Amino acid sequence: MRLGRPTLRTMFWVSAFAMAVSLLIPVTVAAHPSALDTLTIDLLIESDGALTAIDAAVREEDPGFEFFPTTTEKREVALDVIEVLGLAPDQVMLDAEMSERYHEVGFYVAIPTAEPGRPSTLWFDSRPLQQITAGLGLGHLRLSVCPTVEDGSPTVSLDELGLTASTPGQPSGGERYNQRPGCQVWILEPEDRAVSITVPAAELPYTGLDVLIVGATAIISVGLGFLLIRVTRSVKARSRVMTRADMSSIAIGSSQRRSDSVRRTLHRRTRPPPD
Incomplete structure (x- = not known):
């Protein structure tokens, strides 16, 4: 019995079956051996x-x-x-x-x-x-x-x-x-x-973005530093003004008390003696 030439459909199904079998067979990569103990x-x-x-x-x-x-x-x-x-x-x-x-x-x-x-x-x-x-x-x-x-x-x-x-x-x-x-x-x-x-490993250089971030951070830090200095000086100046005002108030109060004391003393001296 002579076999005829395979049809195109037969060749297609044989190829598909072979591909499916190849996909089902696992392909593993062998591990490299390592020493015992x-x-x-x-x-x-x-x-x-x-x-x-x-x-x-x-x-x-x-x-x-x-x-x-x-x-x-x-x-x-x-x-x-x-x-x-x-x-x-x-x-x-x-x-x-x-x-x-x-x-x-x-x-x-x-x-x-x-x-x-x-x-x-x-x-x-x-x-x-x-x-x-x-x-x-x-x-x-x-x-x-x-x-x-x-x-x-x-x-x-x-x-x-x-x-x-x-x-x-x-x-x-x-x-x-x-x-x-x-x-x-x-x-x-x-x-x-x-x-x-x-x-030894070389120190990695800064990129343009890194330089921008570092520069912005430095500028912000300097700005905050100047702001803090100005606030501190302003607080100190106000404190000095308040201190001077308080001292003036104290001095005026003291002067008034001394004046009152003098007036009372003079009043007692000039008051006529009782009958």
Whole structure:
């Protein structure tokens, strides 16, 4: 039996069925592995040196039935890390459900751009982070300072930014944990000597609107200052006038009392003696 050529209607329905099947098949993006028994913290640095995000993972040595840490646990860790880095929780955006890189085992903190005129240099000591690691019962802190990546390449070199550390880190590389490119990495145990890290960032310039707002604020402040001075001087002047008037009234009253006293005295002296 020979099969005829498929009709246009048959080809349409076959194509529609194939498309529907493809839409029903979930497409997932695999999470990058993170080290067991380790608190992994990646600090992402913009090309201007400002800290733009914290991407982290919390992995136990033997997670047991609870393979992923709970959202509550990750939120507590995230808030502790945010405090160590000198950030305010109400000024960042925390996703305690999912890490950008490590997915369910981590959390992600997005950090808005610093206000103009305010330096955003990153400086911290690893000791509090090592204490957080010990408090979680983990054996290692994996701390990375990494430039942001665009089109697969770092946006800046950390050496160009002037990163300094009391103990040099290791350059990222290798395929074991598919590390971000261009990072400096420190792997520390809770009892290891702490590392002090500084990433200088330029102070953001003021925009035209910022200058206008600052100028208007300064003018209003100066105007209010002059107004307050004038009011104060006016009150003082009125107080001096009132004081002089009061003194004059007192002097006149005193003079009148003395005159009355003199008249009474003279009256007694000139009064004829009684018969």
